[in-house]
Amino acid sequence: MLLGVQGRVLSPLTFSNIRGRMAKRFLQEFKATVSGVIEEAKQGNFVAKNFEQRMAICYKCTQYDTRGWCKSCGCYLKVKAQVAGAKCPLGLWK
Numbered sequence: 001m002l003l004g005v006q007g008r009v010l011s012p013l014t015f016s017n018i019r020g021r022m023a024k025r026f027l028q029e030f031k032a033t034v035s036g037v038i039e040e041a042k043q044g045n046f047v048a049k050n051f052e053q054r055m056a057i058c059y060k061c062t063q064y065d066t067r068g069w070c071k072s073c074g075c076y077l078k079v080k081a082q083v084a085g086a087k088c089p090l091g092l093w094k
């Protein structure tokens with residue numbers, strides 16, 4: 001049995017739909033990150049110089065999972081924050 005918000009039971013169809021939306025969102029974020037990486041690499045930038053600043057923002061964010069994952073995009077932040085062309089899906093990284 002799968003429990004959703006407020007302890008309601010989720011049907012397998014509902015659970016499948018949620019997983020599908022999460023996968024779609026992850027793929028969108030992955031594509032955007034790869035595009036950003038390619039653009040930065042063309043300019044000779046590979047590693048973000050503001051990694052610590054990005055992680056400090058993530059640690060304070062409500063979408064930060066204590067295991068190091070972003071609930072919004074599904075990325076592992078200690079890797080994503082190091083990539084120069086990566087962007088926060090909420091627009092918090094400047």
